[in-house]
Amino acid sequence: MTRPYTRYSTLLALASSALVVGSVSCSKKESSETTSTDSSSQAADTKPAETKNTLADFDTLPDTTKDPRDGVENMGMTMDFTSPETVVEKLAKLLSESKSPEDIDKIIQIIGQQSISEEELAQLKARLNGTGIALDPTSPFEQIGELRPGQHSRYAIKLADKSRIFLDLKKEDDGKWKVENMKFPDKQSGLAGNDHPDAQTDALNYAHSFLEHLLNQRFEQARAMVDTKNVNDAKLAGLCIIFEEAQYKLDKNKPLRAIYLRDRAAGFYAKVSSANGKTDAQFSVITQRDKAGDPWQIYEINLDKLLGDYAKQVAGGDIHYSPLIKNPAGGETLVIYFEFDSDGLTPRTKHQLDIVVGLLKLDPNKKINISGHTDSIGSNTYNKGLSEKRAETVKSYLASQGVPQEQIVTKAYGQSQPRLPNTRQDGTDDPSGRRANRRTEIYLDF
Secondary structure, three states: OOOOOHHHHHHHHHHHHHHHHHOOOOOHHHHHHHHHHHHHHHHHHOOOOHHHOOHHHHOOOOOOOOOOOOOOOOOOOOOOOOOHHHHHHHHHHHHHHOOOHHHHHHHHHHHOHHHOOHHHHHHHHHHHOOOOOOEOOOOOEEEEEEEEOOOEEEEEEEEOOOOEEEEEEEEOOOOOEEEEEEEOOOOOOOOOOOOOOOOOOOHHHHHHHHHHHHHOOOHHHHHOOEOOOOOOHHHHHHHHHHHHHOOOEEOOOOOEEEEEEOOOEEEEEEEEEOOOOOOEEEEEEEEEOOOOOOOOEEEEEEOHHHHHHHHHHHOOOOOOOOOEEEOOOOOEEEEEEOOOOOOOOOHHHHHHHHHHHHHHOOOOOOEEEEEEOOOOOOOHHHHHHHHHHHHHHHHHHHHHOOOOHHHEEEEEOOOOOOOOOOEOOOOOEOHHHHHHHOEEEEEEEO
16 A cells, blocks of 8 residues: 655655765764764653662763773763762762773763863773772762752762872752762872862862861971961960870761852861761861962861760760860860879870970970869968879879970969869859869960
């Protein structure tokens, strides 16, 4: 039977022939690009649903021996992700399972070509080297922080060699998360023990690197990152003590969250969690620089909330039993506490002094001033002698750990300079106040 649309089919065939003849003068490159574009569009029409993303999907991606950047200009992301963690998890798994440079095509399809530079691509090829990239077996990825809460996050894929691959991810208008850029660690950052790319000029990476140094008791590296006019050594030493005694770690979910990001100043909320994961605390970190493009410096650290949580965990809720107090002359002062009528050191106070020893050894020309104090129980003469013994006890311990005695200056004040009242307003005894007054204060003249 003759179909009713035969005449129209004949006309279409003649038109197609004319198009073919007209296209003879076109270059092979144009033909190739048209085919590539058609294939890309076809692939986009058949992408898998978001709920069915599995590694099996990756096996269907093209495998080619060409340069990985050839033919993928329009490929971009081929899967949708509803959370940044899912993107990072999928990419980390693919990196660990890729065995050859040819597999880079698959990785580019996950992150999008616009997200990786020629230099980073070369590093990626070198790291694959036929064996895949070995990840940290205990924790293959982590969040660095949020540049814009819920919209723009930074993560790191942690490698077995302790280095990290950094990823910025943004939430698109359609609610899907996509990789904005991918960077390998900066081995030329100038900061020992730091692998953050652009660590000197990227405020988020700078703040994260600083906190990692403190949490790992790398005081010298942390000290090199601060504006010493505004953040003194006592505050850094106190933070080291607080982090270690409370066993704080950067929170896994939101370690840093940007408060504001400007050319010359950036502020972040830092979140830490206790070792058991049951409690967490926040404090703020402010970075500043003279002008855009200059290296950042840590300008301010506000510890009020952190000290409150520390007191609950370590000091039985006594907020005044803190190793870091305000100095009336400005800045902060380290404090070592003593039991009633005692000039002996406890294991806790010895450990705190060990941190101070580490600071003093950084610069043998600096002086340390130690002042002994007591509560009001006892005569002035007795308390003056007790406060002198407390100051000398601290001096002797520091000297036994290698600090030259000529670096140490001691003073005894007895009960004349209480931190808190020894009695309440009604005249009754105040044990909490007396506890805070039985102390030795350490002024680091750095």
